[in-house]
Amino acid sequence: MQDNAGQQTRERILACAEDLFGRKGYDAVSVADIAHACDVSTALIYYHFTDKESVLKALIDHASEVFDVHVREAVEGTGSARERLERFIVGWLESAESHVSLLRILVRPLTDPEGPLAVELLARIGRTIAALASVIAEGVESGEFAPMEPSRAAEGLLGLVNTRAAADVLNVPANADHHASAELVTRLFFSGITR
Amino acid sequence: MQDNAGQQTRERILACAEDLFGRKGYDAVSVADIAHACDVSTALIYYHFTDKESVLKALIDHASEVFDVHVREAVEGTGSARERLERFIVGWLESAESHVSLLRILVRPLTDPEGPLAVELLARIGRTIAALASVIAEGVESGEFAPMEPSRAAEGLLGLVNTRAAADVLNVPANADHHASAELVTRLFFSGITR
DNA sequence: TACACTTGACTGAACGTTCAGTCAGGTGTG
């Protein structure tokens, strides 16, 4: 009972931190804010983590597990390049919907390039783009896609999918209709807007 | 000479703040940082601005002038919907290249929805999307574009163009080749990746 | 069973530092 009480608390702290960091941003959230949100003392957070940044680090590690799955599936999966990319789009948007805060933490360095752990996060994004680019490159080589620079296209795809995911910030109601989102992204990315 | 020394100083403060806010983010930059960057006292900043947030506000007003031009041109300009959107893409990417910090300030609330002036900035983004959507809607009505929800497409376009603009954060060298960027975005948005 | 000892989980209070913002006053020009 008490053996895993510590683990439970650690998870509770992480859950609160995920929500707060995702909503307000790392800098704007104090350790006291996190502590208050999960009803513990600030000192307890330093019992479970070495410092504030390591809380963020733990969240990022968790986030990678959630989102990287879809990238790996696209790279290692079966089917045509387009099929695998379509599955990536759907999967990524699903994860984005259920882990908005986590996604915001991951993409923040794109608008905050000197923020906390920016170097690590940007490297991660770079790896994601490279992975998607490899799938696109396959499609280009096989003639499935038109000739183009794969890394650029991959960048655009990630931009599209993340914009769509961040859309609930805007007035646009993105809730519950991520199927429509996936369709839009798929269509925009593969066929464009032109009739 | 000294009459407009104040104006000059105000502009210098704004220039430093633009750079610092754009690189490190509003929260991570102290008033003392800004003061030190343009070699004045912190007190002087409070002589020219009522508080820290109003410095950001002044920057945003300036940013709007820089970026809104391209949106207005797309809405009020002549030519087909596609031509006007293409001009918007080129213009926006040009401004983005020469005002990276400013753009980062404008889009930050997308990943920091409770940050400083987020409400105002999000409203601004909403207006931009609505404006682009109206152009896309024209294209849809005239049969130039395939039937689709204009606001979603507009959202995607803005996402594409801003992702491309933020790309210099990544390892991808986006400098000096915003023509290639514009081509990519144009192609991705209008024709998609498919052969 | 009883009692001394250890441990993991947790806290209140305080640390030094940094922050946004203030203020009384100085300097040069019309």
Next chain:
DNA sequence: CACACCTGACTGAACGTTCAGTCAAGTGTA
């Protein structure tokens, strides 16, 4: 003088972090 411009010295509050110590729940021993 009067006014625009500017500064050094300062303040209260908030910050991340530390620390001495509490407490309930084992554990080993007799």
